[in-house]
Amino acid sequence: MSRFAEVIIDIAYNKLDRPFTYKVPDRMQKTLQTGSLVLVPFGKGNVMRKGYVIALKDECGLPPDKVKEIAELPVGDSGYSEDPDGAAAIALAAWMKRQYGSTMAAALKTVLTSRKPGKPVKTREIELRLSREEAEEQLAVYVKKHQVARERLLRELMDVPRQPYSLVTGKLHIAAPVIRAMAQAGVIEVLEESSFRNPVSFDSAEADAKELSSAQKAIVDGVLADHDAGRSTVSLIHGITGSGKTEVYISIIRGICERGRKAIMLIPEIALTYQTLLRFYRYFGERVSVMNSSLSESEKADQWERARRGEIDVIIGPRSALFTPFKELGVIVIDEEHEGSYKNESMPKYHTRETAVELARMKNACVVLGSATPSLESYDRAIRGEYRLYRLSERLTGGTLPEVSIADLRQELRNGNRSIMSEQLQGLLEDRLNKGEQSILFLNRRGMAGFVSCRSCGSVIKCPHCEVSLSLHRNGKLVCHYCGYEQPDVKECPECGSPYISAMRAGTEQIEEHLKIRYPGARVLRLDADTTSKKGSYDKILSSFANREADILVGTQMIVKGHDFPGVTLVGILLADLSLYAGDYRAAERTFQLLTQAAGRAGRGEVPGSVVIQTYQPENYAVQYASRQDYEGFFEEEMRYRSLLMYPPAAHMLCVQIQSRDEDKAEGFAGRIRELFMRDDPEAFVIGPAKGSLSRIRDQYRYVVYVKNEKYDKLVRCKDRAEAFQAYLIKIGRDPQVLMQFDFDPVSPF
Numbered sequence: 001m002s003r004f005a006e007v008i009i010d011i012a013y014n015k016l017d018r019p020f021t022y023k024v025p026d027r028m029q030k031t032l033q034t035g036s037l038v039l040v041p042f043g044k045g046n047v048m049r050k051g052y053v054i055a056l057k058d059e060c061g062l063p064p065d066k067v068k069e070i071a072e073l074p075v076g077d078s079g080y081s082e083d084p085d086g087a088a089a090i091a092l093a094a095w096m097k098r099q100y101g102s103t104m105a106a107a108l109k110t111v112l113t114s115r116k117p118g119k120p121v122k123t124r125e126i127e128l129r130l131s132r133e134e135a136e137e138q139l140a141v142y143v144k145k146h147q148v149a150r151e152r153l154l155r156e157l158m159d160v161p162r163q164p165y166s167l168v169t170g171k172l173h174i175a176a177p178v179i180r181a182m183a184q185a186g187v188i189e190v191l192e193e194s195s196f197r198n199p200v201s202f203d204s205a206e207a208d209a210k211e212l213s214s215a216q217k218a219i220v221d222g223v224l225a226d227h228d229a230g231r232s233t234v235s236l237i238h239g240i241t242g243s244g245k246t247e248v249y250i251s252i253i254r255g256i257c258e259r260g261r262k263a264i265m266l267i268p269e270i271a272l273t274y275q276t277l278l279r280f281y282r283y284f285g286e287r288v289s290v291m292n293s294s295l296s297e298s299e300k301a302d303q304w305e306r307a308r309r310g311e312i313d314v315i316i317g318p319r320s321a322l323f324t325p326f327k328e329l330g331v332i333v334i335d336e337e338h339e340g341s342y343k344n345e346s347m348p349k350y351h352t353r354e355t356a357v358e359l360a361r362m363k364n365a366c367v368v369l370g371s372a373t374p375s376l377e378s379y380d381r382a383i384r385g386e387y388r389l390y391r392l393s394e395r396l397t398g399g400t401l402p403e404v405s406i407a408d409l410r411q412e413l414r415n416g417n418r419s420i421m422s423e424q425l426q427g428l429l430e431d432r433l434n435k436g437e438q439s440i441l442f443l444n445r446r447g448m449a450g451f452v453s454c455r456s457c458g459s460v461i462k463c464p465h466c467e468v469s470l471s472l473h474r475n476g477k478l479v480c481h482y483c484g485y486e487q488p489d490v491k492e493c494p495e496c497g498s499p500y501i502s503a504m505r506a507g508t509e510q511i512e513e514h515l516k517i518r519y520p521g522a523r524v525l526r527l528d529a530d531t532t533s534k535k536g537s538y539d540k541i542l543s544s545f546a547n548r549e550a551d552i553l554v555g556t557q558m559i560v561k562g563h564d565f566p567g568v569t570l571v572g573i574l575l576a577d578l579s580l581y582a583g584d585y586r587a588a589e590r591t592f593q594l595l596t597q598a599a600g601r602a603g604r605g606e607v608p609g610s611v612v613i614q615t616y617q618p619e620n621y622a623v624q625y626a627s628r629q630d631y632e633g634f635f636e637e638e639m640r641y642r643s644l645l646m647y648p649p650a651a652h653m654l655c656v657q658i659q660s661r662d663e664d665k666a667e668g669f670a671g672r673i674r675e676l677f678m679r680d681d682p683e684a685f686v687i688g689p690a691k692g693s694l695s696r697i698r699d700q701y702r703y704v705v706y707v708k709n710e711k712y713d714k715l716v717r718c719k720d721r722a723e724a725f726q727a728y729l730i731k732i733g734r735d736p737q738v739l740m741q742f743d744f745d746p747v748s749p750f
């Protein structure tokens with residue numbers, strides 16, 4: 001019996017980010033535990049606040065009448081089961097607080113996000129009620145009547161006879177009335193949770209289990225051997241798309257489940273396609289659960305609740321699925337581990353990969369990372385032996401690698417072609433339109449402010465200190481977002497004297513317009529942030545393209561993930577330079593990844609594909625290595641650059657972000673942080689202060705100071721010093737009135 005609880009109040013105010021002691025009422029003695037969400041009276045007015053219990057104890061050392069009592073335990077009250085693992089969650093939150101510099105309250109909120117009470121929802125499934133022959137007959141009827149949606153659903157069910165309702169309506173876009181009509185006609189049945197039978201034995205599932213190649217088997221055996229020996233290892237699978245990584249993940253997870261432990265499968269939201277989900281569903285049936293952003297908070301809480309009760313073995317989802325409360329966690333798989341979306345961009349600014357490794361260490365579980373273009377961080381660790389490295393180098397479905405060529409836009413300009421498309425790309429596109437094959441045109445645009453480049457020679461204006469491109473600001477100055485270096489905009493190219501030098505801009509909408517005018521008969525679809533803002537529209541556009549309802553798909557990097565388009569035989573990358581000069585040290589890496597992945601979209605079917613990369617800098621190493629699909633070559637060259645300039649992963653980098661409504665205050669405090677760091681260590685690599693890349697957002701002025709060091713711990717010390725400094729100023733009545741946040745090894749510029 002514990003009489004007192006230490007509670008962290010859920011409040012975004014640094015000064016209150018410490019435990020407060022409360023009495024535990026008798027009625028909660030059985031249910032309250034570390035990790036519980038509670039309501040407590042707080043402050044002078046005893047306002048009810050949410051809080052998290054981080055420890056229980058018998059003594060408190062305070063006069064008893066000074067200690068208030070916990071008012072409510074909402075999670076327990078609403079019938080949620082007990083947390084098998086609250087203590088581990090709290091340890092993880094404490095690690096995140098230290099590692100990423102956030103408040104304990106924010107870290108707890110992230111880790112314990114599942115403790116939101118909600119109404120339980122029913123899980124439903126759709127089952128085919130026809131025999132094989134009957135189904136064939138019915139299918140013929142649908143085809144004849146052009147009932148496309150029914151036909152589609154029936155085909156999918158003939159493949160896998162029972163599927164989650166949410167998958168059918170969500171990812172497959174079959175509307176509820178269609179399902180109702182088919183159910184009324186006796187073609188299908190909608191099963192409510194209570195009517196679930198024992199796990200169905202999918203005839204197809206067993207038959208479908210692929211005989212693994214020896215390379216695949218070696219990975220599965222290796223990971224399971226590590227697991228069985230109690231070694232908490234990290235394995236990196238470097239394998240091109242289609243090389244059988246997902247099949248490996250499934251086999252590993254099956255092995256883990258057979259051992260009575262659980263698995264977390266992380267996939268970037270954008271790559272969570274129907275096909276992928278179905279593959280997992282086939283193997284794990286109702287023992288798998290999917291998490292994605294289209295679920296409401298209470299639906300998410302329900303999934304977590306099922307996990308807590310031990311009803312599921314596998315959870316699939318984007319980064320937040322990492323915090324699923326599994327007690328017997330055996331493996332965490334991270335697919336597309338290089339993806340930027342694994343970095344959380346709000347407090348705590350954690351990286352999913354690192355946090356997964358820490359969680360696995362605490363739980364004695366294994367981590368498996370997979371990518372066709374691993375992050376430099378992971379590959380560096382793998383070749384240094386910190387991670388195990390496995391390679392899958394063949395495409396198992398056949399399909400040859402595409403032929404990649406580079407179109408030199410400087411030459412096009414010399415030839416008098418000022419359109420967005422090179423002669424070469426136009427020729428190939430027309431050829432595909434004539435043959436009825438599909439094409440993808442890809443604009444690797446990042447939301448960032450324009451860099452300035454020369455159309456004649458391709459050179460870009462860079463910061464003389466940081467080797468990243470300068471960005472053109474509205475005041476006409478060229479600015480470095482790392483060190484704050486500024487210079488006036490240029491009227492002619494400093495390299496070749498050409499007057500064709502300016503900020504580069506291009507939009508998907510313009511390209512769509514251009515295509516419609518030039519090829520009036522062609523059916524064009526556009527996929528970007530604008531066309532996908534409506535819920536479900538992203539999947540809709542992609543499935544429509546996959547169904548060959550369009551000839552050309554124009555879009556941003558959203559295109560390159562997930563879906564397989566066997567009909568695509570041409571991929572055009574309109575302007576490779578766009579992501580090359582995003583003004584941060586990861587620009588080349590991101591470009592290499594995007595180009596490689598975009599290229600991988602061509603020629604997935606029978607017909608070999610072509611890829612055209614258009615650029616003003618054909619000699620750039622990221623473009624060159626991507627065109628040759630040479631990951632190792634790129635890695636080595638990029639690591640040389642990172643080492644030379646001490647960028648991660650060659651060293652670590654802390655970005656101190658300072659915001660204020662008052663520009664002088666933000667700039668002034670940033671300057672004092674710089675002084676503080678320099679005073680502590682005159683040898684330190686301190687850079688800035690500089691204006692943030694979006695120097696003002698929502699009336700907040702943003703300034704940054706960077707510190708680099710080979711030792712991560714040194715940067716944690718810098719963070720602690722900065723926090724203590726701010727706290728001290730507040731204490732002596734000189735509050736700098738700024739918001740200070742930290743980003744370790746930043747992925748996106750601030």
Ligand code: ADP
Pocket residue numbers: 210211212213216239240241242243244245246247248396397
């Ligand atoms: P990745 O995840 O690397 O893109 P997948 O696991 O999706 O690769 O595999 C690509 C294709 O190859 C899939 O259609 C899959 O069914 C098939 N495949 C995977 N492993 C095997 C195998 N051992 N034998 C036959 N086909 C396989």
Ligand code: ZN
Pocket residue numbers: 454455456457458459493494495496497498
């Ligand atoms: Zn030039």
Ligand code: ZN
Pocket residue numbers: 463464465466467480481482483484485
């Ligand atoms: Zn600079």
